[in-house]
Amino acid sequence: xxxxxxxxxxxxxxxxxxxxxxxxxxxxxxxxxxxxxxxxxxxxxxxxxxxxxxxxxxxxxxxxxxxxxxxxxxxxxxxxxxxxxxxxxxxxxxxxxxxxxxxxxxxxxxxxxxxxxxxxxxxxxxxxxxxxxxxxxxxxxxxxxxxxxxxxxxxxxxxxxxxxxxxxxxxxxxxxxxxxxxxxxxxxxxxxxxxxxxxxxxxxxxxxxxxxxxxxxxxxxxxxxxxxxxxxxxxxxxxxxxxxxxxxxxxxxxxxxxxxxxxxxxxxxxxxxxxxxxxxxxxxxxxxxxxxxxxxxxxxxxxxxxxxxxxxxxxxxxxxxxxxxxxxxxxxxxxxxxxxxxxxxxxxxxxxxxxxxxxxxxxxxxxxxxxxxxxxxxxxxxxxxxxxxxxxxxxxxxxxxxxxxxxxxxxxxxxxxxxxxxxxxxxxxxxxxxxxxxxxxxxxxxxxxxxxxxxxxxxxxxxxxxxxxxxxx
Amino acid sequence: xxxxxxxxxxxxxxxxxxxxxxxxxxxxxxxxxxxxxxxxxxxxxxxxxxxxxxxxxxxxxxxxxxxxxxxxxxxxxxxxxxxxxxxxxxxxxxxxxxxxxxxxxxxxxxxxxxxxxxxxxxxxxxxxxxxxxxxxxxxxxxxxxxxxxxxxxxxxxxxxxxxxxxxxxxxxxxxxxxxxxxxxxxxxxxxxxxxxxxxxxxxxxxxxxxxxxxxxxxxxxxxxxxxxxxxxxxxxxxxxxxxxxxxxxxxxxxxxxxxxxxxxxxxxxxxxxxxxxxxxxxxxxxxxxxxxxxxxxxxxxxxxxxxxxxxxxxxxxxxxxxxxxxxxxxxxxxxxxxxxxxxxxxxxxxxxxxxxxxxxxxxxxxxxxxxxxxxxxxxxxxxxxxxxxxxxxxxxxxxxxxxxxxxxxxxxxxxxxxxxxxxxxxxxxxxxxxxxxxxxxx
Numbered sequence: 001x002x003x004x005x006x007x008x009x010x011x012x013x014x015x016x017x018x019x020x021x022x023x024x025x026x027x028x029x030x031x032x033x034x035x036x037x038x039x040x041x042x043x044x045x046x047x048x049x050x051x052x053x054x055x056x057x058x059x060x061x062x063x064x065x066x067x068x069x070x071x072x073x074x075x076x077x078x079x080x081x082x083x084x085x086x087x088x089x090x091x092x093x094x095x096x097x098x099x100x101x102x103x104x105x106x107x108x109x110x111x112x113x114x115x116x117x118x119x120x121x122x123x124x125x126x127x128x129x130x131x132x133x134x135x136x137x138x139x140x141x142x143x144x145x146x147x148x149x150x151x152x153x154x155x156x157x158x159x160x161x162x163x164x165x166x167x168x169x170x171x172x173x174x175x176x177x178x179x180x181x182x183x184x185x186x187x188x189x190x191x192x193x194x195x196x197x198x199x200x201x202x203x204x205x206x207x208x209x210x211x212x213x214x215x216x217x218x219x220x221x222x223x224x225x226x227x228x229x230x231x232x233x234x235x236x237x238x239x240x241x242x243x244x245x246x247x248x249x250x251x252x253x254x255x256x257x258x259x260x261x262x263x264x265x266x267x268x269x270x271x272x273x274x275x276x277x278x279x280x281x282x283x284x285x286x287x288x289x290x291x292x293x294x295x296x297x298x299x300x301x302x303x304x305x306x307x308x309x310x311x312x313x314x315x316x317x318x319x320x321x322x323x324x325x326x327x328x329x330x331x332x333x334x335x336x337x338x339x340x341x342x343x344x345x346x347x348x349x350x351x352x353x354x355x356x357x358x359x360x361x362x363x364x365x366x367x368x369x370x371x372x373x374x375x376x377x378x379x380x381x382x383x384x385x386x387x388x389x390x391x392x393x394x395x396x397x398x399x400x401x402x403x404x405x406x407x408x409x410x411x412x413x414x415x416x417x418x419x420x421x422x423x424x425x426x427x428x429x430x431x432x433x434x435x436x437x438x439x440x441x442x443x444x445x446x447x448x449x450x451x452x453x454x455x456x457x458x459x460x461x462x463x464x465x466x467x468x469x470x471x472x473x
Numbered sequence: 474x475x476x477x478x479x480x481x482x483x484x485x486x487x488x489x490x491x492x493x494x495x496x497x498x499x500x501x502x503x504x505x506x507x508x509x510x511x512x513x514x515x516x517x518x519x520x521x522x523x524x525x526x527x528x529x530x531x532x533x534x535x536x537x538x539x540x541x542x543x544x545x546x547x548x549x550x551x552x553x554x555x556x557x558x559x560x561x562x563x564x565x566x567x568x569x570x571x572x573x574x575x576x577x578x579x580x581x582x583x584x585x586x587x588x589x590x591x592x593x594x595x596x597x598x599x600x601x602x603x604x605x606x607x608x609x610x611x612x613x614x615x616x617x618x619x620x621x622x623x624x625x626x627x628x629x630x631x632x633x634x635x636x637x638x639x640x641x642x643x644x645x646x647x648x649x650x651x652x653x654x655x656x657x658x659x660x661x662x663x664x665x666x667x668x669x670x671x672x673x674x675x676x677x678x679x680x681x682x683x684x685x686x687x688x689x690x691x692x693x694x695x696x697x698x699x700x701x702x703x704x705x706x707x708x709x710x711x712x713x714x715x716x717x718x719x720x721x722x723x724x725x726x727x728x729x730x731x732x733x734x735x736x737x738x739x740x741x742x743x744x745x746x747x748x749x750x751x752x753x754x755x756x757x758x759x760x761x762x763x764x765x766x767x768x769x770x771x772x773x774x775x776x777x778x779x780x781x782x783x784x785x786x787x788x789x790x791x792x793x794x795x796x797x798x799x800x801x802x803x804x805x806x807x808x809x810x811x812x813x814x815x816x817x818x819x820x821x822x823x824x825x826x827x828x829x830x831x832x833x834x835x836x837x838x839x840x841x842x843x844x845x846x847x848x849x850x851x852x853x854x855x856x857x858x859x860x861x862x863x864x865x866x867x868x869x870x871x872x873x874x875x876x877x878x879x880x881x882x883x884x885x886x887x888x889x890x891x892x893x894x895x896x897x898x899x900x901x902x903x904x905x906x907x908x909x910x911x912x913x914x915x
Contacts, residue, residue: 035796037718041562043537043796046554050544051524064520065592068543078523081592085507085519088594092604094515122560147719183719183837190837192719266512269610269642269651270890272829272846350543351522390830392863393846399865399909401834401842419834423909451510451612453890 002026002052002070004170007162010054010079015164017083019056021099023163024079025308026052027350031155034126038148039133041126051350054082060096061089062332064353100334102341104165105306110172113202117154117174120203125152128203129178132212140223143186150180150215154203159308167310173303175457176205177444182218186226193218193387193403198444198457200303208299209444221385221404229418232472233407238380239422239467240373240408243441245386245400246363246462251445253426254291255361255460257395258318258326259344259449260333262356271449272393275426276324283322285430288366288465291319293328295343295359301444302359302458304346309354311343318361322430330356348454355450362461366436373435373466375411381420381472382406382413399423421473432470437463479503479621480631482527482547487623489548490531493555496570498624498756498795500528505589506616509598511641514609521592529554530624530756530795532570535563539795566796568783570626575760575791577632578753580746581617584659585635589617600661603641606672611641611651613664616749628758636749639664640889642847643671648860649847650674651827653698655888655895657749663886674826674848677857684851684859686910692822692878693866693906694815694852697885699828700901701892702843704739704805706831707870708894710839711766711774713781714797722839722870728774733874735770736808743791743801748886748895750801757793761801764790767874776800805898808880815902817855818879823908824850824857825866829891839870842909867907876904 007024014022028050035042051068052075063085067078090096129152138145154176161169177198184191195218197209241249257274261267265277294315295304305313309331317325329337330345333356345354374382387403402420406413424432442461449456479501486499507521527547529540538558542550588595594615603609614636621631637660640653652670654663695703715721726732733739743752743761752761757779765773775785778793792798810818831843843866851859881900888895 040565042564042566044561045539048542048544048550062518067523068525070545081521085521088519089516092516149718192836266517388832388834390832390844392844
């Protein structure tokens, strides 16, 4: 481990070399993974991704350098490379980079584990996960589960962030995740369902995410899709969406386009652009729609209290009663907008620069029960789970394909329908929301962005909601 | 322990594990790289990395454990991991490590090596001057890796490889074009050609009328960017690992089955010297070989390591991954037509130049949907007649490869976000794809 003192020494060397800003981050993530295939343990792996990252700003140019060699000589050399990189960047500049004045932290914090990962033996972890897998009933005649894969992963992420402006933040965040894929067939029909369940914390996460129940429910969903469901409806109708799809839509259609670096074009060749470069503070949704991104939710997969620039985390309002509100900022983008950072700088590991990222993005709950959402629908569809989705890089046109869905007639759930497709632009989607449930739920995901790509743990959430008159095809 | 020589480090680590396990392979990679990122026509950041990556594969009594470390003290990390293997259950995947074969292949360009080691992108910023192309975004990567593998099976080989890779997205008004390149050699002309191609596509759409595309079935010309993305999924489905895990539309297929148009030959080419996936031996020490996955439409077989080969009663194809097979480089045989001639053959249809976000509704059937980005060109009577901004291409991988009509003579070496395996391939004309016209973007 590298502490504050050693890191600061190298930050000072970046200033001595002429930088206007220097930053260092010791970043270590240790992990353990088990892979099960069809109930059998295939293998286990461990990882230790540890190193130090430096950033420097020189004449408006931004430089980044990292090393996994923690010797003092290597750290000194990496700090020097960060300055040299910043000088290289300053060669082709128009606007240049500045760091916005923002609240900066000095703190130590750690996620408390009810069942600390380091206190539970490897044998016990394998046994617990193995027993959970075995407890699932895979028999659903005439459907046959042809393959199922389960990946258990735990990580402990430890960071020390310092900069030339007084940041001193040390954090420790353990996380547990279970990813699985189930492939099934019935006659000529075949389908698969993957799912990811994850949170920050210790081994208690396995119980909190209800792995066994979720896995069983997904087996049932495949059975409904393959054996019971009828062909999907087409046309304009009301749609009730389950939290799994609402959360994904908030992440893709509201969270990503609210990333200020995307709005400013810094991700244009990678993760793409944003409709928020065109639409500023106008109404884009119904007054029922309020969307937040909040890193401070205890136990969440995207939890943190200080971002990777040392800015104290807080809840951000992305849409306020239908109107576009805050963007997500790191200090670089905040400087362009003349605002303070709202603590959205995150980096995957020591090889990653801190860029603007989501944490836990969700639609705020309303006051409807599920029954109330359905009872007012004359003819429509209830979309409970999706099997596929995608969205354009402007974040305007999303498509969701249902794994499990039901027709709604005269306020009652009726027969299941397979592969329902919901495709709408962001304004149509958000403007059609006329009722919002009170049952806020979260699902876990790994968000992608950056170059080199930076996978990032996030939660996505929302309650059940009702859309009026959208196109289903 | 010294990190200056990967062989010395691998030797030292192998001594640490040898007494505790039945079999092992230790790998040491020392990787230096520098990347220049562009946005809005300026450099947004220059990044450099020095990574020391140690991998360890161990088996004992049929149990399998693997480790990856980037740490200053891999010796301690490996020692701490060794006890894990005694706690595991025997793996149905286990197969004894094979006798090593082949010989190392290296490809090092001194300019890339020097830039990577120094963290200084050097002259590439001047040689590939984005100024004059307006609003340019993208990146240029220079990377130098040296590696060594030592295994209990007698594996004792290393190699060095350099990589010159990047892409540009150019905006003109609201239109854009994007293109990528990859090579083991320092070839600024590839970067300039990509910049020009992206500029050309953006300019073409800027000059053409904006038209509405009706949803339906179309003949579609896929650029190497798009074809590379979709054919990478075809190649991945040919990995025995995908088949065993139930994630392949080729599950149940046998060598000799006709699965594609006779126009299509898709190869896995680890020995292609100008592609940075270059490997003379795989992670188990088996000699690599260039091979067809699909040859003139005929499926030639799954990609294996020794583990999947044992499970499927086949031979390793020299594509180990320690647990699952891996792909090193891909190549598609060229056709005979110039790109302009392909447009004439297309006649009326769509030319999709870039895509992203390919998702599978169903891996077993290979049914996918992908979103176009950048120039999406409507072709009438063999000529570009208009542009549309965003649409979805839908279909199944089996139908996609069955419907290949023609391929261009010129091939492009592509690697970027959506084409993760270095792939040399031409434009590809397919006779039918679903095109879903997105709702108007504004």
